[in-house]
Amino acid sequence: MRALAMYRKPTVRPLKERCCPLPSDTTQHRVPVSASLIIQLLVAAGCLPGAVILPRWYAEFRGITQVLLFVVGGVAAVSALVTILFGQRISRTMARLGMRSRVVIPREGLVYLAIMLLLAVGGLAGHSDMLLLVFGLMAGPWIINGALVSLALRGVSVERRTAGRVTAGQTMPVHLIVRNSKSLLSSWMLDVRDDITEADNRSQTAAGAGIVTFARLPPRSSRTGVYEAVFHQRGRYRLGPLRVSSRFPLGIGERAQILPDFAAVLVRPRLVTLKETYVRDLYDQVESPVRKSLSRGLFDDDFHRIRDFRSGDSPRSIHWRSTARRGRLMVQEFQQNRESDLFVILDLKSLPNVGLEDLELAVSFVASLCVRRVHSGAAGRSTLAVTGAVPGFVSDTRASRFAAEALDVLAVCGPSPSASLEEALDRTADGGAMTQAHGIIVSTRPEFCRLQIPEFCSGRRPDSSDFSRRIAVLPATRDALMPFIRSADLPRGPAGADTVRAESGV
Numbered sequence: 001m002r003a004l005a006m007y008r009k010p011t012v013r014p015l016k017e018r019c020c021p022l023p024s025d026t027t028q029h030r031v032p033v034s035a036s037l038i039i040q041l042l043v044a045a046g047c048l049p050g051a052v053i054l055p056r057w058y059a060e061f062r063g064i065t066q067v068l069l070f071v072v073g074g075v076a077a078v079s080a081l082v083t084i085l086f087g088q089r090i091s092r093t094m095a096r097l098g099m100r101s102r103v104v105i106p107r108e109g110l111v112y113l114a115i116m117l118l119l120a121v122g123g124l125a126g127h128s129d130m131l132l133l134v135f136g137l138m139a140g141p142w143i144i145n146g147a148l149v150s151l152a153l154r155g156v157s158v159e160r161r162t163a164g165r166v167t168a169g170q171t172m173p174v175h176l177i178v179r180n181s182k183s184l185l186s187s188w189m190l191d192v193r194d195d196i197t198e199a200d201n202r203s204q205t206a207a208g209a210g211i212v213t214f215a216r217l218p219p220r221s222s223r224t225g226v227y228e229a230v231f232h233q234r235g236r237y238r239l240g241p242l243r244v245s246s247r248f249p250l251g252i253g254e255r256a257q258i259l260p261d262f263a264a265v266l267v268r269p270r271l272v273t274l275k276e277t278y279v280r281d282l283y284d285q286v287e288s289p290v291r292k293s294l295s296r297g298l299f300d301d302d303f304h305r306i307r308d309f310r311s312g313d314s315p316r317s318i319h320w321r322s323t324a325r326r327g328r329l330m331v332q333e334f335q336q337n338r339e340s341d342l343f344v345i346l347d348l349k350s351l352p353n354v355g356l357e358d359l360e361l362a363v364s365f366v367a368s369l370c371v372r373r374v375h376s377g378a379a380g381r382s383t384l385a386v387t388g389a390v391p392g393f394v395s396d397t398r399a400s401r402f403a404a405e406a407l408d409v410l411a412v413c414g415p416s417p418s419a420s421l422e423e424a425l426d427r428t429a430d431g432g433a434m435t436q437a438h439g440i441i442v443s444t445r446p447e448f449c450r451l452q453i454p455e456f457c458s459g460r461r462p463d464s465s466d467f468s469r470r471i472a473v474l475p476a477t478r479d480a481l482m483p484f485i486r487s488a489d490l491p492r493g494p495a496g497a498d499t500v501r502a503e504s505g506v
Contacts, residue, residue, distance in 0.1 A: 003111040011194040028152055034308050036083065037080055037083045037087070039401065040076045040079050040080035040083065041080050044080055046074050047073030047076065048069070048070070048071045051066050051069035051073060051301065054066075055070075070296070091465050102112070103146075103253070103254070103255060104245070104255070104256055105349070106253075108201065108251050108252055109254070110250040112138070112427065113142075116135055116138050116139065116142070119132075119134050120135045133356060137431050140334045144250075145206060145247075145249065145251075145252055146255070147255060148249060149246050149248065149254065149255040150188070150255055151185065152185075152246045152478070153187070153190075153205075153257050154179060154182065154258070155181040155182040156180055156181075156217070157189055157259075158178050158192055158242050158244055158245055158259055159176075159177040159179070159259060160239065160242065160261060161175040161177065163264060165265070165266045165267075165268060165408070166265065166266075166267055166268070167267070167268045167269075167270065167271065167407075168232060168233060168267050168268065169230065170230070170232055171228045171449050172229050172231070173226050173227075173231070174194065174209075174226065174227055174228070174232070174239065175202065175226050176194065176224070176225045176226070176410050177222055177223075177505065178190060178214055178217060178223050178224075178225070178244075180219055180221055180497050182219045182220070183220060184220050185219060186217060187216075187217040187246065188215070188217075188246070188248040190214040190244060190246050191211060191212075191245045192213075192214070192243070193210070193242070193244075193245070194210045194211075194212075194239055194262050195240060196208040196209060197238050198236070199235070199236035199238045199264065200235060209228035210228065210229060211227070212225035212227055212498035213225075224406050231265070231267040234267045234410070235362075235413050236264065236265070236267075236412060237267060238262055238265070239262065239263040240259075240261050240263060241260050241262065242261045243260040243279060244257045244259065245258070254473075264431065266408060266412075267345045267488060268410050268411045269360075269364050269407065270360075270411050271413060273486045274364065274368055274369070274372060274486075275484055275485065275486060299397055306319055306330050307330065307333055309329035309330060309331050309385055310330075310331075314331075315484055317332050317333075318330070318331050319331075319433070341383075341437030342381075342437055342440075343395075343428050343437050344369055344370065344385075344439065344442070345385045345386075345387075345424050345425070345428065345439065345440075346362065346387070346388075346410070346441075346442050347387050347388075347419060347421050347424065347443050347445065347483045348362075348386070348387055348413060348415040348445060349387070349415065349416070349417070349443070349444045349448075350388075350415035350416055354415075354477070356475065358444075359415055359474075359477070360482055362444075362476035362477075363410050363413065365442060365481050365485065366384070366442055366483075366485065367406070367407055368412075370382070370402065370403050373403060374399045374400050374403050375379045380437070381394070381397050382396060382397075382399060382402040382403075382406075383428055384402075384409065384410075385427055385428050386409055386410065386424070387416075387419040387421060387423070388413050388415050388416045389407075390410030390411070390412045391420075391424075393409075394409055421448070422452070425452075425453075425456050437470070438471060439471040440474065441473045441474055442474070442481075443474075443475065444475075446473050446474070446475040450473055453471065
């Protein structure tokens with residue numbers, strides 16, 4: 001069966017109702033080169049050969065001048081190499097320091113610049129005034145394009161609106177609101193790029209990017225563009241910085257503003273559908289004495305009281321003797337007694353024989369167990385303890401709040417060689433979850449758990465001596481967990497990430 005889709009990069013696509021894809025030829029082969037890199041390469045290409053050739057023909061270029069040419073050319077070459085290798089990291093660092101603007105030369109601009117340089121060199125070498133005149137005519141549009149691009153970006157601001165949490169595999173819409181504060185001039189063909197990176201990734205390699213194009217932004221107005229991001233892997237992600245750029249009107253020069261606007265996104269684990277028959281059998285194995293609750297639940301088994309009929313009550317629950325005696329409709333009310341307290345322990349001890357796919361499936365299985373408490377209408381206490389790189393503990397009597405907090409804990413958990421099962425058992429017992437609850441342990445070391453639980457109960461928790469009889473230990477492997485999961489609900493999808501350019505509806 002295909003590997004889980006949780007290990008792919010985020011997929012970014014436009015929202016069709018608000019954005020329209022641009023033609024495919026504008027979404028590929030975009031090779032932006034900064035103006036600083038071009039200058040560094042030109043300086044290096046001019047100084048280094050000049051330091052070798054010029055002293056042979058001209059005596060004034062020998063000595064200190066030759067050494068100076070070597071130094072300047074070497075510094076420019078090293079700077080250009082650093083820019084090529086670490087340009088993206090330098091750009092992010094400058095954005096954090098407050099740098100808001102940079103000049104980029106696209107592929108079309110490089111061709112235009114190369115033609116200008118050939119005309120200039122040919123005119124100077126051949127003493128041709130016509131070539132120099134053509135060079136001057138081509139330099140004019142270059143300067144005008146740069147001025148218009150700078151003017152288009154002046155007074156432009158961007159605001160991002162998005163949800164802070166999303167489930168892996170689900171789409172998350174990201175709204176980009178662009179405002180133009182200029183009084184008279186419109187801004188044309190604005191590209192807004194929103195980088196997506198993993199917050200725990202030290203290399204800060206971009207995991208994806210959402211790009212929205214605004215055709216026209218009138219003065220003193222705003223436009224909204226939307227792109228959708230699909231996160232295939234749980235964890236913490238960071239949106240930003242925002243990059244606003246434009247090439248209008250000629251496309252031979254591009255100027256960009258980098259806005260240090262960041263947003264955090266917590267991607268919760270993917271949920272799977274549990275087979276009710278297997279889950280019910282699992283609960284029957286570890287069923288504990290049930291503490292009855294007076295609140296109504298999904299299963300109405302034991303009689304609680306007689307009350308007046310209310311709109312929405314089932315006619316089958318009408319108590320006809322009480323109705324005849326009191327002269328008005330009376331119904332029987334029952335209480336829930338099938339859902340007892342539950343505690344789940346996820347033990348993520350990193351072992352060489354446990355693969356990453358098995359770990360992610362175990363996390364999804366535990367997350368689905370926690371969410372099932374909400375769907376089943378459980379009224380008891382729910383507890384979750386997680387061991388591993390990021391230990392966590394959640395306990396609550398309200399199923400909805402417990403599920404939300406549990407998903408946040410499971411979103412950032414990971415395996416660790418120092419995972420402590422004993423600490424998780426201690427916290428679970430201290431929270432009172434072992435008195436009446438039944439428990440499930442999903443562990444990468446099930447045999448160790450089966451040996452550790454009786455020792456823990458007899459030596460440290462005498463009040464929970466029957467704990468070992470009320471718990472089920474499941475290995476965190478695909479073979480052990482698949483009987484509880486519907487195969488059709490396993491995540492599937494494309495093998496890679498796609499980044500699609502989009503144009504906002506204006």
